[in-house]
Each structure stands twice: as structure tokens, then as C-alpha cells.
Amino acid sequence: MQISQNEDIQNYNTFGLSAKAEHFVRISNVQEARAICLLDFEEKRVLGGGSNILFANNIKGLLIKNEIKGKSLRHFTNKVQITVGGGVNWHEFVLWAVEHDFGGVENLSLIPGTVGASPIQNIGAYGVELKDVFVKCKALNLKTGKSRTFTKKTCAFGYRDSFFKNEGKGKWLIYEVTFTLTKNKHRKNTSYGAIQKTLELKGVSHPTISDISEAVIEIRTSKLPDPKKIGNCGSFFKNPEVEAAFFQKLKSNNPNIPSYPMPSGKIKVPAGWLIEQCGWKGKRVGNTGCYKHQALVLVNHGGAKGKEVSDLAHAIIESVQQKFEIRLTPEVNLW
Ligand code: FAD
Ligand code: NAP
Numbered sequence: 001m002q003i004s005q006n007e008d009i010q011n012y013n014t015f016g017l018s019a020k021a022e023h024f025v026r027i028s029n030v031q032e033a034r035a036i037c038l039l040d041f042e043e044k045r046v047l048g049g050g051s052n053i054l055f056a057n058n059i060k061g062l063l064i065k066n067e068i069k070g071k072s073l074r075h076f077t078n079k080v081q082i083t084v085g086g087g088v089n090w091h092e093f094v095l096w097a098v099e100h101d102f103g104g105v106e107n108l109s110l111i112p113g114t115v116g117a118s119p120i121q122n123i124g125a126y127g128v129e130l131k132d133v134f135v136k137c138k139a140l141n142l143k144t145g146k147s148r149t150f151t152k153k154t155c156a157f158g159y160r161d162s163f164f165k166n167e168g169k170g171k172w173l174i175y176e177v178t179f180t181l182t183k184n185k186h187r188k189n190t191s192y193g194a195i196q197k198t199l200e201l202k203g204v205s206h207p208t209i210s211d212i213s214e215a216v217i218e219i220r221t222s223k224l225p226d227p228k229k230i231g232n233c234g235s236f237f238k239n240p241e242v243e244a245a246f247f248q249k250l251k252s253n254n255p256n257i258p259s260y261p262m263p264s265g266k267i268k269v270p271a272g273w274l275i276e277q278c279g280w281k282g283k284r285v286g287n288t289g290c291y292k293h294q295a296l297v298l299v300n301h302g303g304a305k306g307k308e309v310s311d312l313a314h315a316i317i318e319s320v321q322q323k324f325e326i327r328l329t330p331e332v333n334l335w
Pocket of ligand 1: 014045046047048049051052053064067086094110111112113114115116117118120121122123124127172173174175218224225232233234270333
């Protein structure tokens with residue numbers, strides 16, 4: 001384990017923003033992680049795949065790249081409990097689960113990043129969230145190196161949200177996550193977005209979890225920019241949820257507004273639609289801009305600075321606020 005100084009971290013964020021870390025270390029097991037936690041740096045931050053971070057500045061203190069791997073299984077009659085190292089690539093874990101016919105994460109195919117980051121924002125896509133398969137995670141306190149087990153309850157999961165984005169922000173290093181997946185009687189969810197339509201076009205009427213994973217991969221590949229080709233962090237903003245009465249007012253002025261009623265009684269409005277209505281879709285501002293196929297995704301056309309992207313994000317927030325009286329909040333972590 002070697003701590004380097006002034007490390008170039010441009011290749012460690014999917015936005016491809018250039019930045020330096022004052023001190024940088026890779027950890028590949030829990031012992032190394034604990035030893036690093038005990039070092040006396042004023043600031044310590046954990047980096048996974050860098051697919052949900054905007055580097056607005058150089059990083060002060062110690063940046064810890066989590067590369068803890070490993071997987072262990074406990075079999076039960078109808079389900080399997082799997083504990084996975086925090087540094088394992090999320091999509092590789094999903095492909096492995098699908099290959100073994102373990103169900104529950106197929107809708108979460110092709111999400112970039114690491115297993116250790118998955119509880120941070122309760123990753124979600126196509127009607128499934130991490131919390132649906134989550135059992136517990138173990139994390140080290142970044143100051144004391146002490147381990148704590150977090151249950152579903154203590155993680156306080158919400159929509160793209162958890163304890164780790166609030167009270168626990170920047171305090172923990174998640175080194176393993178335990179999931180429950182189904183071995184048979186899979187609870188398949190094909191009702192969301194374009195999954196059903198994609199399956200129909202392929203002539204699949206009784207989809208396996210593998211069919212669903214493939215459909216999700218196909219849809220995502222056609223809609224989202226590949227970070228290897230064009231820098232981005234996926235959805236930059238969360239979808240806002242508004243009160244029903246406020247939504248009625250919006251709807252009377254915008255009859256075509258898409259909407260989804262939530263169990264809470266609130267109404268979810270796709271942020272991408274709001275941004276598009278303000279004229280941002282496909283617009284380029286300097287080296288940054290809004291992706292041409294999905295306005296919710298901000299992109300780096302090459303050579304963009306973190307400040308340029310955050311200035312664009314602020315301009316979008318202000319224009320949506322002016323037009324719709326809705327304040328968008330970033331989903332991406334601003335560093
Ligand atoms: P990073 O970006 O490295 O870190 C994100 C935050 O988590 C940081 O604050 C970091 O400090 C913290 N963190 C990371 N690892 C740990 C750890 N082990 N312990 C403690 N803290 C940690 N997200 C979705 O929810 N759904 C999607 O469908 C989705 N699609 C995406 C598509 C694209 C093309 C891209 C680029 C991103 C997408 N994302 C999506 C966002 C992103 O992939 C997820 O949020 C992912 O979980 C981030 O993982 P990461 O390892 O890259 O985390
Ligand atoms: P989409 O299918 O074009 O739909 C637009 C938005 O409407 C989505 O964001 C989704 O909200 C919502 N939506 C669609 N069908 C819904 C339903 N049946 N019930 C409730 N809400 C519904 O979306 P997309 O951009 O192609 O993304 C597809 C899925 O992948 C979404 O779940 C999205 O969150 C996820 N995704 C996430 C990221 C990220 O970085 N976070 C990036 C790409 C895709 P939700 O977002 O709340 O699901």
C-alpha cells in the first residue's frame with residue numbers, strides 16, 4: 001500500500017474532468033482499509049468508480065480508492081444471500097448473478113460504479129432499487145477504523161438517498177454489502193419504461209431474468225452516452241416530486257406534462273422533461289452541455305472544467321425554477 005502525492009485523477013471519474021488528489025491510496029482488503037482510517041489526515045474521501053462525482057476542485061487530504069474484492073454465498077431453499085466486496089464492479093456483479101439465475105438485480109444492469117457505492121444513493125432503475133435486495137452493509141469509520149453493520153433501517157434509504165448522503169456523509173467506508181437474491185420464483189418487473197416494448201419486439205413473451213437484463217442493457221446503450229466516449233455522470237438531477245395541488249396547476253398550463261403518482265400522494269415529474277422544455281436538450285455551452293438524447297445527462301464534450309459543468313447545472317436549475325417554480329436538486333455528488 002503506497003500513498004502517492006499530487007495524483008492525476010482524470011481517469012478515475014466518468015465525467016473525465018481533470019483534477020489532482022493531494023494524497024492518494026488504493027486499498028484491496030479490510031486490514032489495509034482499517035490502517036488507512038487510522039492515519040491522521042484532516043480530510044479523507046472514498047472513491048469507487050467515480051461515476052457519481054463532479055470534481056469541481058482538486059481534492060485536499062487523502063483520496064482512498066476502494067478496490068476490495070471478494071464474494072461469499074449462503075444458500076437457502078428459495079433464496080441466496082451474497083456478500084460482495086465494496087470494490088467489485090456493480091455491473092460485473094449483476095452479470096454474475098444473472099448467469100447463476102439469481103434474481104433481483106437484473107433491472108439494475110449496466111449501472112456504472114462499485115458495489116460499495118450502491119447503498120450511498122440507493123441506486124435505482126426501471127422500477128427496482130437497491131433497497132429491494134439489500135440485507136446489510138459493513139463500513140469502517142474513517143476516523144476511528146471501527147467497523148459498524150448498517151441494516152436496511154439504519155441506512156434510511158429514500159429515493160436516490162440514504163443515511164450516507166445525510167448524517168453519515170463522508171464519515172464511512174463501506175467495505176462489503178450483503179444482498180438477498182431469489183433462486184426461483186423470481187419477482188420480475190417488466191412494467192417500467194421501455195422494457196416490455198423491447199421484449200415484445202424481440203418476440204419474448206415469458207422473459208427470463210437474463211432476457212430482462214439484456215433488454216435493459218439494450219435500452220440503456222441506445223439512450224445513454226458511454227462515458228468512455230463522452231464524459232458524463234448519468235442523471236445529473238433527481239426527478240422532483242411535487243404536491244398534488246401544485247401539479248394540477250402545472251398540468252393546466254402544460255397539458256402534456258408526464259407524471260407518475262407516488263405512494264406518498266405526491267406526483268413525480270421527470271426532470272429531463274422540465275429541462276427540455278427550457279430549451280436545454282442538446283445545447284452546448286463551451287466544452288459542456290446537455291446530452292442530445294436525454295436532457296437530464298450533462299456531458300463533457302472534451303476538456304471541460306468542473307466549474308463549467310457546475311455553472312451549467314446552476315443555469316439549468318435557475319431556468320427550471322423560473323419557468324415551472326420547481327427547484328431541481330443534483331443527484332451527483334459535488335466535490
Ligand atoms: P463514486 O462516484 O466513486 O462515489 C459516489 C459517492 O459515493 C461519493 O460521495 C463517494 O465518496 C461515495 N462512495 C463511493 N464508494 C464508497 C464506499 N465504498 N464507501 C463509502 N462511500 C463511498 N445511478 C443510479 O442510481 N441509477 C442509474 O440507472 C444510473 N445510471 C448511470 C448511468 C451512467 C452512464 C452513469 C455515468 C452513472 C449512472 N448512475 C446511476 C450513477 C452512478 O453510477 C451510481 O450512483 C453508482 O452507484 C456510483 O458508484 P461509484 O462507485 O462510481 O461511486
Ligand atoms: P424514462 O424511461 O425515459 O423515464 C423518464 C423518468 O420517468 C424516469 O426518470 C423515471 O423515474 C420516470 N418513470 C418512467 N416510468 C415510470 C413508471 N412506470 N413509474 C414511475 N416513474 C417512471 O427514463 P430513462 O432516462 O430512460 O431512465 C430509465 C431508468 O434508468 C430510470 O429508472 C432512471 O432513473 C434510470 N437511470 C438513472 C440514471 C442515473 O444516473 N441515476 C441514469 C440513467 C438511467 P425514476 O428515475 O424515478 O425511475
